[in-house]
């Protein structure tokens with residue numbers, strides 16, 4: 001057994017207690033073999049990472065995003081979703097090349113590894129290039145080709161849906177099992193009913209989950225209520241969504257009936273607080289969803305509506321906005337927010353990660369605790385939610401492989417990626433202008 005030992009640190013246990021413990025990783029399986037006090041582990045490890053003065057936490061899982069949009073970070077801000085997409089983002093995306101997608105994903109991978117994220121979701125296009133970066137970066141991901149029918153001929157829309165199903169079938173399980181896939185219709189209003197039903201049917205035939213944007217803005221809800229006389233999630237359930245493995249991004253404008261539908265289903269809601277705030281989409285009723293027993297994951301959405309991919313920022317936003325939305329300072333406490341970004345997101349994607357215990361994927365990060373902004377140590381879970389930045393991460397490990405040691409990324413040349421991304425983004429903006 002090739003072993004990696006995360007030594008001399010403290011560990012965040014699944015019950016959110018803190019233990020002085022080493023983590024022994026079996027690199028042949030990529031799983032955690034043991035978590036125990038140092039003197040209880042006599043195995044000699046081929047490789048050791050020093051977690052002294054640090055806290056070993058589950059690698060964060062970014063359960064909704066559009067990775068290549070890092071090239072559009074800061075390209076268009078300060079407008080609501082529809083105007084932002086129609087006036088800026090979709091015109092720019094029309095000029096994106098496959099190389100842009102590859103470089104934008106590399107930049108996203110550098111940012112995620114640097115900030116302790118070990119798993120992510122991508123809904124975009126040119127996904128084979130995204131998959132190539134997942135393979136080389138060492139991250140875990142659930143990928144899908146996002147498709148719409150609006151603005152397309154019936155034939156063009158069907159082709160796009162086929163592309164989404166075919167990609168999901170062909171890429172599931174690649175990169176040594178670190179890639180999983182989903183069929184990804186863009187949203188309940190940008191894909192017509194016939195195509196949506198067919199996409200869901202094809203996903204079930206292929207035993208694949210479906211990922212979709214849902215109830216993000218009032219503008220997405222009203223047309224469905226007006227046309228169909230039912231709430232969007234009732235329509236989603238009727239087309240066969242809300243099945244086990246399905247996960248819905250946003251769920252901002254959901255009423256009690258829809259929260260109950262989610263709670264009674266196997267589907268997972270993915271909360272994107274920063275994106276919802278930045279686009280003024282609203283504050284999702286996360287406290288109510290959690291109280292109703294809905295599984296809630298956490299995601300940044302794209303870097304053009306956040307504008308970073310730091311999931312520690314997202315944890316803090318979830319806690320803060322959850323309180324504001326519930327008008328209750330006790331809502332979405334620190335532990336609940338941390339759990340959303342670890343176990344909640346892992347559940348959304350069916351990842352066996354999100355917790356530090358034997359048998360789980362060895363997807364973890366080590367947070368340096370010696371900074372002034374993490375002093376004193378009354379409560380480390382409080383620090384994870386209210387004070388930790390992704391820049392505090394020292395090491396990142398995914399599938400038992402070291403992706404970053406002492407803030408040095410091992411699987412990508414971070415400086416070269418940043419340079420390339422600058423060049424590609426500049427050329428893209430020139431093409432759009």
Ligand SMILES: N[C@@H](CCSC[C@H]1O[C@@H](n2cnc3c(=O)[nH]cnc32)[C@H](O)[C@@H]1O)C(=O)O
Pocket residue numbers: 066081089090093123124125145146147148160186213216275301302305
């Ligand atoms: N542009 C693709 C649609 C699917 S890719 C995923 C799309 O979601 C867009 N997107 C990014 N953030 C959001 C969001 O918060 N809500 C809805 N769409 C978004 C993103 O810009 C991209 O166009 C096509 O025409 O076939």
Ligand SMILES: [Zn+2]
Pocket residue numbers: 064065066213249301302
């Ligand atoms: Zn999105």
